[in-house]
Amino acid sequence: MQQSPLYLDVIGGRWPPRGTPFTINGRTRTRPYYLVDGIYPRYAFLMSPHPKTSTEKQATFNCLQEAIRKDSERLFGVLMKRFHVALHPGRYHSVSQLVTRYNVIIILAQHVCGEPT
Amino acid sequence: MDGHEEELSTTAALLAEDDGADVDAVLHAHVNVLMAVSRRSRARRTSRRRQYHGSTAGRRGNKRRDSAAGVYNILRGYFRVGGLPPIYDERDSETRFRVARAVFRRVFLAFKDESFFQQRINDTGKLQAHPVQKGVAAFRFISLGEAADRAEEYVRLSRTVIAKSTKFMMEFIVRRWGPTYLRRPKQDKLNTNMERKKKRGMPGCMGSLDSCHWEWHQCPTRMAGAYQSRKGKKGIVVEAIIF
Secondary structure: OOOOHHHHHHHHOOOOOOOOOEEEOOEEEOOOEEEOOOOOOOOOOEEOOOOOOOOHHHHHHHHHHHHHHHHHHHHHHHHHHHOHHHOOOEOOOOHHHHHHHHHHHHHHHHHHHOOOO | OHHHHHHHHHHHHHHHHOOOOOHHHHHHHHHHHHHHHHHHHHHHHHHHOOOOOOOOOOOOOOOOOOHHHHHHHHHHHHOOEOOEOOOOOHHHHHHHHOOOHHHHHHHHHHHOOOOOOOOOEOOOOOEOOOHHHHHHHHHHHHHHOOOOOOOHHHHOOOHHHHHHHHHHHHHHHHHHHHHHHOOOOOHHHHHHHHHHHHHOOOOOEEEEEEEEEEEEOOOOHHHOOOOEOHHHOEEEEEEEEEO
């Protein structure tokens, strides 16, 4: 995680934009966040589910969180089914080549889906 | 090698004389010689590395692949040729290429005028590979995950050309569409997205994050330590953000 470009951008203050404040439980916050699963470290820009739910409130929170995370769980499944290059181990000699291959897969998948985000 | 030995022996002789004041200079020269030897051996190792030679004397001749048949097969199968309708319909072509025919066409029209993909005539006056062959080979490589020489029977190109065209096409795609498709979302798009997440009970949520491990088969031994993945395998972690 500490090597990921996203993490470096968040640490460097380039991302995420602080444009839209929002209110949770009466407190206004400005830092938007991503939903992740339990294996990620507990950073301010990542929101993981409760590891062991004890109250109904926590269970409801987990339910909502996992409902939105479902799309990301499906993503890699779809990419691997569609482009079998991702299914097999990479047979390239440098990391930049591996990265290019995955970028191509993602670009083509988005071509198939239509609109760029 | 004789040259090195000579240099080394002269330094040894100078050292044996032991002139007192000269020792420092001699040591310096000796180190220089040692470094030159290692540099030369490294250069020899680099030059011994296999490189792409192309068509030279003493190499096996090219196979007569009948490249025109490959072009005809592809055009007859998936496009229109000579007034005949394509053999395979839209669904078949999507099964084979894993993208819709319109997407293949869009990508093909973009890369067909690139210098590598243009159809050329070589020195013997023969027509070289058609861009559609290279494109189909590269797409089969991506979508079916097959080895580069697997598509050879169908598109009638050598595995070198297939591997090269895959490489160039991938680089081209990232160059051409990377800025459009691999950028951060703009503020207005992000706002509407956050509104949508708010309705589902998560105000301030930008999206979700997930990662997967992609195994790296050809990981060089010198880099194995840095790319340890799960269960003792080598690989990289691919991280995706969904908006």
